[in-house]
Amino acid sequence: MPLDLKQKALENFLRYVKIDTQANPKSDETPSSKKQFDLANILVKELNALGLSDVSIDDNCYVMATLPTATGKSSPAVGFIAHMDTAPDASGANVKPQIYENYQGQDLDYPGDSSLKLTVAENPELKTCIGHTIVTTDGTTLLGADDKAGIAAIMTMLEYFKENPNAPHPTIKICFTPDEEIGRGTKFFDIEKFGADFAYTIDGSLPGEINKETFSADSATVTIKGKNIHPGSAKNIMVNSMRALSEVIAKLPQNMAPETTEGYEPFIHPHELSGTVEESSCLMLFRGFDDETLVKEKEILEGIITEVKARYPNAEFELKVEPSYRNMKEGCLKVPQVLDILEEAAKEAGANPYWAPIRGGTDGSGLTAKGLPCPNIYHGGSNFHSRTEWLSADFLAMTVQTLINMAKLIN
Template identity: 45%
Template sequence: MSSVLDRFLQYVKIDTQSDPDSETFPSTSKQKDLSKLLVSQLLEMGIQDAHLDEHGYVYATVPSNSEKTDIPVICFCSHVDTSPDVTGANVKPIVHKNWNGADIILPDDPTQVLQIGELHDLDQQIGNDIVTASGTTLLGADNKAGVAEIMAAVEFLQTHPEIKHGPIKILFTPDEEVGRGTEKVDLEKLGADFGYTVDGEAVGTLEDETFSADGVKITIHGVSTHPGYALDKLENALKIAGQILAALPKALSPEATKDKEGFIHPVQMEGIQEKAVLSFIIRDFTESGLHEKEALLKEITDDVLRHFPNSTAEFKVTEQYRNMKEVLDLHPEVTENAFLAMKRLGMNPVQRSIRGGTDGSRLSFMGLPCPNIFAGEHAFHSRLEWVSVQDMEKAVEVIVNICRIWEEKA
């Protein structure tokens, strides 16, 4: 039987980086390299319906081995792609066994150092086996740790028929890191009642609340003319955009907010003097807070434009995702069973809110209530990304116990 570590070390060496600028789906074909391997390994385990669809999704079913017929169908989901922020090619994972707490200097770039006090939760890992990359790439624990854990849990259940469970669905998605992870998922084919994404951080954490999120695009139409003859005529769209950005309240920026505080965040600016486009992401834990921030941004835009009487702006709001707690509060047994699974393993479960979103956010509103449980990944989207072997092993145990608890309660 392959250990979760063996699987993880194999998976991170496969480049699956997604591309936010691609118009294909999935955004990069190389994501399917890992997905094809996962299908092959699931078939080897005896999962007969494992397959990769044309959109890059892996679907599979672990059949029930219980005599009970009323057990809800549970899904476990992770994404195969890695962040576009740091290269995921030529990853060289390193296992730092029985780590003693000393600085971990990554050999291919000695300026990359994991230090206690600098990285959240690292001080809890003394004596454990820490996995990092070599310093020039991300590791890919986000979310190949989750993928490896689900695969290891499936193999464990297949080889331990004494553990009774209902039908279990497996879903591996592409393009989560570019916000398209659930765009073409077929929930009718999946056939699950409830789900869990395995894409969280510290051991014992469960996240059942996310930001609500919108995107805003402001398209500014200025007045262009020859700069040598521009007196009282030129209204430069780039300068208008700059004034909008300068007027944003600092207290509502990501760098000035924490916990359940939302923000207005410009993410892209492009244009020429005649036309400029500003793109924003708006985040808040309540929909009313989201709308308040959008109204404020519109007010700022209108105030700036008053000084440019011949210029106009289009203000377009696009819904991105909503706080999954709205759905999960209607199905408390989903989080309760995960907490019970952790408590049985001696953990002290911690309920957290995500200052971001997951596939689970969208899946919940698509009809599959789906909180996020820990995978052990840390410092994701960076060259300092790390995960501990012991945390991955605990995640496997939690997945197995969640399956057992749903069967017991049926």
């Protein structure tokens, strides 16, 4: 019997989401949580069982493997990448997937939290899933489709090639990374060892969204030093750094906030705040799609600081800006065939592909910056980092088919 891609991919997916791999942003180690090895070690076993070559896992929890070309043709080596960790925003422990076969467009309840509902009104994409198998959480955890659906898609593609030894494919390089959710997925990624000529992350959302652009990102920290004294005798002496900082935040442009922007619109986002009378600081995120936008955002913040400083002459203001990641567009456009292959394979899989900018970063932005072009592919999940995360197993199967088609096109 031929491999049932949907059933196999769903089985793989359900096995992986039950393993807790939540990343820990407070740790400086890699992986940030030891439990990411629990999934990594299982994947190593499965890759070995599938007969892949060079299966390895390193101390930082990067899993790599090679499926040598079936035809012996000297086509380029393609890489497929997915991340093993889940976001710190919601628990990833004891995930209890709820499966709805032949979904009919209804709102869905959660057995673990009756106050929560997955509604079609808030998730209009569910209307494209009539007849699909939908997987949700029980309402108490995230699902982990981000990015275990990516891992399941890759593993199912490998199973397909094992079952179909005559199906054409080039040399395929696999990597499963730790800590993508806390922005460190490519920190110890050994591109040379990986050995791919170009690669794709399977870390998107619903088909047919495909991505060759991400945000460019800087982190800005505003620190203000004031002057503390007993409030009973503070007149004309106290300088309250929290008041000064709140004025800075209040002056940030309202039309440049995450909550008021979409598409290609940039934002400045106050992300973390701490303070006492003596000293306060705020971490702000600069986001845009090119370097010029980030420079402009810095100028806006500098202008605001100058204004507020005039009102607080006895406070000290400091602004520190550090780069986070860069848009992968430029690196991807240098190799248009890498984009064409993806678009064609998605079309053949029936995914109606369209290019959309990602309002965030991916492992691909880091890898593209280091010289490995790496666009991003859907995997069939939605509502990431939340207890309402869900997946369509049919869209997951479409993803597997897309990867198989890509391998055929590259070969």
